[in-house]
Amino acid sequence: MAALASLxxxxxxxxxxxxxxxxxxxxxxxxxxxxxxxxxxxxxKGAIRITPDRLGEIDLYVELxxxxxxxxxxxxxAQLRGKDFFDVARHPAITFTGQRMTMNGPVSAxxxxxxxxxxxxxxxxxxxxxxxxxxxxxxxxxxxxxxxxTINRREFGMNAYGWAIGKTVKITIDARLMPS
Numbered sequence: 180m181a182a183l184a185s186l187x188x189x190x191x192x193x194x195x196x197x198x199x200x201x202x203x204x205x206x207x208x209x210x211x212x213x214x215x216x217x218x219x220x221x222x223x224k225g226a227i228r229i230t231p232d233r234l235g236e237i238d239l240y241v242e243l244x245x246x247x248x249x250x251x252x253x254x255x256x257a258q259l260r261g262k263d264f265f266d267v268a269r270h271p272a273i274t275f276t277g278q279r280m281t282m283n284g285p286v287s288a289x290x291x292x293x294x295x296x297x298x299x300x301x302x303x304x305x306x307x308x309x310x311x312x313x314x315x316x317x318x319x320x321x322x323x324x325x326x327x328x329t330i331n332r333r334e335f336g337m338n339a340y341g342w343a344i345g346k347t348v349k350i351t352i353d354a355r356l357m358p359s
Contacts, residue, residue: 190232193318195356197225197241202354204243208332209345216344218259220273222247227277227356231316239277239292241352246271263339264332270297277305285312290326296335303328305352318358326352 204220225241246267250256260267277292290305310323332348333341 190230191318192228192230193316194359195227195229195322196359197223197227198321198355198357199223203352205351207349207351208347211343212345216250216255218248218250218255220244220248225354226359227322229313229316229322231314234280234282234288234313237277237280237290239275239290241275243273244271245273245296264337266297275303275305280307282314285314286310288313294328294330294335297337299335301330301334303330320358322356324352324354324356326354 199222202223204223205217206220207215207217210216220243222244223241225239227240228238230236245265246260248256248259248265248267250259259265262268265273273294273296275292275294277290279291281289281291283289286309288307288309290307292303292305293300294303295301305326305328307324307326311320313322316322327350329347329349331346332338332344333346
């Protein structure tokens with residue numbers, strides 16, 4: 180009987196799927212110290228589980244198709260897909276798993292998790308801004324957010340062209356998540 184009471188008292192958890200058509204991921208790095216280069220990852224999938232009463236207990240998984248990355252020109256795209264950078268033939272996916280979210284305002288949070296690229300996993304923290312407070316999630320309306328983080332590309336084995344390409348990469352995620 181106590182088990183039934185605890186199940187009845189459990190807050191609802193809502194599941195959302197990433198809307199690939201209305202989401203973008205970009206990675207920006209300095210180039211020759213005076214400009215920058217941006218790569219886009221147009222193909223992705225992912226899901227999130229949110230419990231409005233327990234936002235810290237987040238379950239998030241996002242996978243980017245590294246084979247689809249676009250750097251704006253054929254040469255830059257081919258180079259980034261090659262062995263010196265993402266090595267998409269051996270590592271076709273980049274993933275992020277979120278394990279903990281700490282709210283620091285009604286629509287802002289820090290999301291701690293793990294990024295895996297080229298088969299190398301590293302901890303990462305994302306600064307997240309939600310369009311609407313996630314504590315008000317109903318499971319019926321989309322969730323929209325922007326997340327940013329900065330990583331060191333060399334920690335993922337991308338060491339080529341250090342004289343021309345910066346080591347820090349700013350990642351920006353604009354995501355729309357639909358109830359599932």
